[in-house]
Amino acid sequence: MAHHKSAKKRIRRNETRAAVNGARISRIRTFVKKVETALQAGDKDAALAAxxxxxxxxxxxxxxxxxxxxTVARKVSRLSARVKAL
Structure with missing residues (x-):
């Protein structure tokens, strides 16, 4: 357990940042999943919009x-190629 005031503050800050970053990653995954779903369905217009x-x-x-x-560049490139291939 942290004993110093600054260490306790760092623990609080880390928890907050982890929650925010987790929400951001979850949001990104949701958007990517929408593209994946449209690709599976074979709907080019929906895939392009997603x-x-x-x-x-x-x-x-x-x-x-x-x-x-x-990582982002790679994911965007691969998704773009799959949408284009439809």
């Missing part, structure tokens, strides 16, 4: 430090 909504969410995740920028 992809256009998901791309900025992924970029925001990289910008805020929740995901690595190369």
């Amino acid at each position: 992809f256009k909504a998901a791309e900025p969410e992924l970029a925001r995740g990289a910008q805020l430090g929740v995901l690595h920028k190369n």
Whole structure:
């Protein structure tokens, strides 16, 4: 257990950040899952619309430090290729 005031504050801050980051990752996964669902259904228009909504969410995740920028670039590239292939 933390004994110093600053260590206790760091624990509180870490819990808050973990909750916020977890919510961001969950939101990103939801957007990506919408694209995946549209791809499974074979609906190109829905997949394209979902992809256009998901791309900025992924970029925001990289910008805020929740995901690595190369991870986001890879995911966007692969999703884009799959939408294009429909």
